[in-house]
Amino acid sequence: MIIQLIPCISPAQEQELNKLLDSLQIKVMKVSAASATYLVAVLKQEIDIRKVGELSGVADVHRLTDPYKLVSHQWKVDPTEIDLGDGVVINRKDFTIMAGPCSIESEAQIEQVVANLVKNNIKIMRGGVYKPRSSPYAFRGLGMNGLKMFYKACHAQGIKIITEVMQVSQIEPMYDYVDIYQVGARNTQNFNLLDALGKTDKPVMIKRGISGTIDELLQSAEYVFSAGNEKILLCERGIRSFEHAYRNTFDINAIPILKEKSHLPVVADASHGIGLRKHVPKIVLAGLAAGADATIVEMHPEPEKALSDGQQTLNFSEFDKLVAKINSIKEILM
Numbered sequence: 406m407i408i409q410l411i412p413c414i415s416p417a418q419e420q421e422l423n424k425l426l427d428s429l430q431i432k433v434m435k436v437s438a439a440s441a442t443y444l445v446a447v448l449k450q451e452i453d454i455r456k457v458g459e460l461s462g463v464a465d466v467h468r469l470t471d472p473y474k475l476v477s478h479q480w481k482v483d484p485t486e487i488d489l490g491d492g493v494v495i496n497r498k499d500f501t502i503m504a505g506p507c508s509i510e511s512e513a514q515i516e517q518v519v520a521n522l523v524k525n526n527i528k529i530m531r532g533g534v535y536k537p538r539s540s541p542y543a544f545r546g547l548g549m550n551g552l553k554m555f556y557k558a559c560h561a562q563g564i565k566i567i568t569e570v571m572q573v574s575q576i577e578p579m580y581d582y583v584d585i586y587q588v589g590a591r592n593t594q595n596f597n598l599l600d601a602l603g604k605t606d607k608p609v610m611i612k613r614g615i616s617g618t619i620d621e622l623l624q625s626a627e628y629v630f631s632a633g634n635e636k637i638l639l640c641e642r643g644i645r646s647f648e649h650a651y652r653n654t655f656d657i658n659a660i661p662i663l664k665e666k667s668h669l670p671v672v673a674d675a676s677h678g679i680g681l682r683k684h685v686p687k688i689v690l691a692g693l694a695a696g697a698d699a700t701i702v703e704m705h706p707e708p709e710k711a712l713s714d715g716q717q718t719l720n721f722s723e724f725d726k727l728v729a730k731i732n733s734i735k736e737i738l739m
């Protein structure tokens with residue numbers, strides 16, 4: 406059950422509500438988000454929710470059967486929009502493209518990528534400065550120095566930044582340089598990280614876990630919302646399967662299912678989804694056709710020399726062709 410409180414509920418009204426909930430033996434969690442304050446409860450028995458709805462101070466009350474509550478479509482019918490400021494909004498009206506290298510590597514690399522984004526009228530750049538790598542000997546990112554370089558180049562061109570945060574202690578130092586925090590597939594169920602991101606006011610994109618189910622992804626998003634941050638994007642990035650002909654199995658089915666289950670925007674990450682450069686554009690288009698609100702694509706001036714994920718990274722001309730293709734067909738597919 407979700408009880409939405411009126412914006413200026415009085416202490417007396419809140420007391421009355423708590424008394425009723427106590428009498429019904431309902432334990433609630435109070436969630437103060439930017440748009441409203443909610444009381445969320447997992448009901449153990451049937452109750453007449455009209456009793457709650459009749460109380461003054463209650464704006465709305467909803468009974469939900471989904472295990473996740475605040476991110477569920479059962480409660481919020483309108484799709485959530487993510488507003489990054491300066492006119493950059495992720496919503497169903499357009500198919501947003503976020504692109505950039507897997508890893509931030511140098512000032513020259515950032516500047517070349519930024520120039521190619523500007524040329525293509527793309528407003529959000531991706532790039533990792535904290536890299537989760539399977540091998541401890543692989544390139545693990547430039548850290549805060551890299552993020553500051555990244556920010557300087559993007560800020561000058563009005564480009565927003567999405568980058569991965571790997572641990573709680575990084576959230577605060579990164580804050581001023583980030584527009585969207587990315588939670589990587591290896592951290593989807595790092596509940597301490599999700600809780601802490603729920604206390605910030607910046608958008609969070611959560612990737613599906615490597616072997617994670619759709620419901621687990623939604624429950625991870627619920628952690629962020631229930632800690633107070635409703636600015637969440639869900640990202641399908643492929644899951645591990647028995648198939649080894651490609652890096653991951655991009656679960657195209659997850660896109661319409663996520664959109665049916667949740668009001669949150671869905672991002673298709675075809676780069677990690679298939680992991681093979683020559684097929685990435687087709688899978689991006691498949692994501693668009695399946696109903697994704699946005700895509701995140703790896704792009705690099707010289708993918709062959711990239712310090713991570715070069716095998717799945719588009720070069721500039723491949724990227725330019727993809728953008729042109731998206732622009733020519735998105736209206737038919739959206």
Ligand code: PEP
Binds near residue numbers: 533537589590591642
């Ligand atoms: C990435 O975006 O480069 C990344 C590491 O992704 P994932 O967490 O999906 O593997």
Ligand code: MN
Binds near residue numbers: 677
């Ligand atoms: Mn990558």
